[in-house]
């Protein structure tokens with residue numbers, strides 16, 4: 001079985017999207033270049049209004065990255081040194097890093113095996129007098145169990161900050177993620193479901209006072225230029241990114257629907273493959289990643305797939321609490337530790353063809369054979 005004549009399949013291919021939007025993107029970029037306004041300005045304001053309307057949230061504040069959205073979000077909610085924030089071990093490091101960077105302590109609560117998300121049943125035992133907030137992550141685009149999280153937060157008077165970096169357009173019981181907790185933090189990193197062609201992020205909230213603080217924090221802690229009131233950041237969304245996002249925003253629901261169709265096909269193709277557990281196609285899930293679990297030899301299977309021209313990724317090989325930066329500070333989270341050994345994310349993007357998917361699943365089945373050289 002040689003694949004040498006076939007093109008490699010990457011984990012993500014943005015070129016079909018860029019090709020399909022080429023003229024509109026060029027017009028948007030030229031409009032910004034001619035405007036002479038490159039940071040914030042009317043383009044960012046228009047995007048903030050459009051994205052707030054799309055999400056159904058009162059305030060949307062464009063910032064420099066998803067990481068900054070988390071940091072600014074935490075600070076706007078009043079979280080800082082001495083506070084504890086409950087979050088998931090199974091996420092990209094920006095989640096815990098943002099908590100540590102505002103001087104608070106991340107407290108990790110293990111995840112549910114099937115959803116990869118924070119297990120609400122394990123939250124309360126980790127609450128202490130220092131706990132100020134819960135930061136759930138809607139991992140891979142699957143909304144976490146927010147009803148349960150919100151009920152616990154209410155009972156213990158905690159803030160909820162949703163890490164929506166992977167969940168743009170996902171809905172929990174019909175409502176957009178990032179609009180249910182006290183605050184949402186989104187990323188527009190190029191590979192995210194709504195990605196731009198650079199860095200970008202967004203803070204969302206329905207709280208006027210929190211929104212005002214977030215707006216100040218992104219602009220050096222000032223409401224009025226040169227009248228800085230607190231220590232903030234230089235974390236403004238730039239106009240070129242906002243103009244690109246305005247071209248892409250009206251397409252996001254269609255693209256997310258296409259992702260779900262891709263997932264339906266993958267799940268069918270892999271339904272009877274022994275040793276492979278496929279993700280559930282749940283309501284509102286937007287599949288930033290299509291992540292399967294393998295019962296054995298994940299790294300070997302990944303290497304074999306690569307040799308057959310199919311690129312895959314492991315999100316995440318090391319849970320956050322196990323990273324060298326937190327060495328020795330945390331007890332084990334058995335589910336998260338196990339998932340880190342089992343997960344494999346297959347190629348996914350909205351226009352991924354059925355033919356490519358068949359090549360991926362065919363290569364996977366071959367790679368799972370124990371007697372392969």
Ligand SMILES: *Cc1c(COP(=O)(O)O)cnc(C)c1O
Nearest residue numbers: 065066067092094095165187189
């Ligand atoms: C991408 C990501 C972030 C950070 O977003 P950036 O825009 O890259 O800073 C935070 N949390 C999660 C879960 C992410 O996937």
